[in-house]
Amino acid sequence: MKTAMIHCRMHGRNEDVIIYEDQYITHVGNEADLHDEISDCDEIIDLRGMFVSPGFVDSHMHLLELGFYLSSVQLDGCTSVEDIQQACRKGLNTLDEGDWLLGRGYNEDRFIDGSKPDKTALDAISTDVPIALTRACGHVMTVNSKVLEIAGITEDFEMEGGRIIYETGRVEENAINLIHGLQKEPDVEKLQSFILKGQEYVNACGITTVGSDDFISVTHDYRGPLDAYEKLSYQGRLTVRVNQQCEFADDQAFASFLDDGYTFDVGNDFFRIGPLKLILDGSLGARTAAMNHSYQDDSTTKGTMCMDKQDMERDVMLANRFNMPTIAHCIGDRAVDEWLDVLQDHICPGNPLHHGIVHCQILREDQIRKIIDLNLSCYYQSIFVDYDASIVSERVGSQLAETSYPFHTLYEGTLCSNGSDAPVEMPDVMKGLECAVTRKSLSFPGKAMNPKECLSVEEAMATYTINGARQLFMEDRIGAIKEGYYADFAVLDQNPYEVETDQLHTVRVMMTVMDGRMVYTR
Structure with missing residues (x-):
């Protein structure tokens, strides 16, 4: 199938025609010069001046969990505990016997009445049905009495890197895995349905490639998601490239994975094994990100370390033996300190494997310099500014807030890509672009957060395209509109380089093409 997109606009070039045959771009040029090639096409799409970008790369998200979230009780619009209760009562009507009621997305910082969900509030919904509701950040869960009964929890419970508070039903960090382990694992068909629902959503955002952490996001055993992805890839049903x-x-699961012959770069350009992913601490919103000092707005906590340094070193060393890069979720400055201490002893000069740091949020100046000196790959999420701009100073203090989320400094010093961490935030690239460029919240109007760290539109677009491709070692075939590259495009109704920066969120995705297939049209 040979297709021509005509009368299109692209950044920094005068060409107005893109021709692709099957999955590859064959020509980029002007209509007059490509008249014969256009005439030979099976399909001609007149874009009437719309803007064409390389397909967007969301370099860190949870695609399977996004689909699960879209299939469960969605709590992101709730502004009170009463709203949560109403949403959950509706969800009860959809359950089969023996099912748990699962929901996600609440954020008590957005509640208008100062309330917080707890065990008592969930027991008012049901004491017979197990109810587990996950906070938007994914690092805290609230459960009802039935879940605690099933778990055998009768008093406060602590484990390495996590805890359960019996009185409130609050479950933190590694203890969430304990609760997940009590639930019936979704079968492969159900996991496939979550992936398909998730990819439909990201395609509507112009996203054609993702770095996705899925192996234990809704299951305890990595083999289920691995099997689901491999089957969808083999069947040709993936409309997004998944790294x-x-x-x-x-550790036993990781060793089994390696024993089965899996390691970095195994797979194809639809589903490929990427880096090892570690979780070192929690989230800023939940005050579980591991800090060196107590939280400014809660002196009783410094957050939670989910791994100790010895375990980090062991995992990095094992991954290195198989030429597998390691990236780590670390948000608080203590977690960053420990991760940098580990990496400086275990990476080669220049960091050719792209060992990295996910989130790049609470950072001191000395840590920023060290990240750049080590040439670490940085996976940041500019969309986090939308919420975090309203809380970062009160959480960590104005001095540390001033050096946090250093998008521009990191961009100038090392390889940086952008993403959403969906479903923590939804994968709206245009909102992410605006947050990167303005450093202002879209939801909580206020001044720019440390404006010297604003990216230009060109820099922000690079973090969502070519830099994402480089992060995934795919810069020779995605991330740019070039002959010989995959036909992966996002078609936009406006040129983001010409829109007022505070209006970038109004730019709409009109079409998404992945591998030469039209996978979304508005």
């Missing part, structure tokens, strides 16, 4: 960021429940 799997491999997180495991324990």
Whole structure:
């Protein structure tokens, strides 16, 4: 199938025609010069001046969990505990016998009445049905009495890197895995349905490639998601390229994965094994990100370390033996300190494997310099500014807030890509662009957060395209509109380089093409 997109606009070039045959771009040029080639096409799409970007790369998200979230009780619009209760009562009507009621997305910082969900509030919904609701960040869960009964929890419970508070039903960090382990694992068909629902959503955002952490996001055993992805890839049903960021429940699972012959770069350009992914601490919103000092707005906590340094070193050393890069979720400055200490002893000069740091949020100046000196790959999420701009100073203090989320400094010093961490935030690239360029919240109007760290539109677009491709070692075939590259495009109704920066969120995705296939049209 040979297709021509005519009368299109692209950044920094005068060409107005893109021709692709099957999955590859064959020509980029002007209509007058390509008249014969256009006439030979099976399909001609007149874009009437719309803007064409390389397909967007969301370099860190949870695609399977996004689909699960879209299939469960969605709590992101709730502004009170009462709203949560109403949403959950509706969800009860959809359950089969023995099912748990699962929901995600609440954020008590957005509640208008100062309330917080707890065990008592969930027991008012049901004491017979197990109810587990996950906070938007994914690092805290609230459960009802039935879940605690099933788990055998009768008093406060602590484990390495996590805890359960019996009185409130609050479950933190590694203890969430304990609750997940009590639930019936979704079968491969159900996991496939979550992936398909997730990819439909990201395609509507112009996203054609993702770095996705899925192995234990809704299951305890990595084999289920791995099987689901491999089957969808084999069947030709994936409409987004997936680079799997491999997180495991324990060291034994990682060793089994390697024993089965899997390691970095195994797969194809639809589903490929990416880096090992570690979780070192929690989230800023939940005050579980591991800090060196107590939280400014809660002196009783410094957050939670989910791994100790010895375990980090062991995992990095094992991954290195298989030429597998390791990336780590670390948000608080203590977690960053420990990760940098580990990496400086275990990476080669220049960091050719792209070992990296996911989130790049709470950072001191000395840590920023060290990240650049080590040439670490940085996976940041500019969309986090939308919420975090309203809380970062009160959480960590104005001095540390001033050096946090250093998008521009990192961009100038090392390889930086952008993403959403969906479903923590939804993968709206245009909102992410605006947050990167303005450093202002879209939801909580206020001044720019440390404006010297604003990216230009060109820099922000690079973090979502060519830099994402480089991060995934795919810069020779995605991330740019060039002959010989995959036909992966996002067609926009406006040129983001010409829109007022505070209006970037109004730019709409009109079409998405992946591998030469039209996978979304508005």
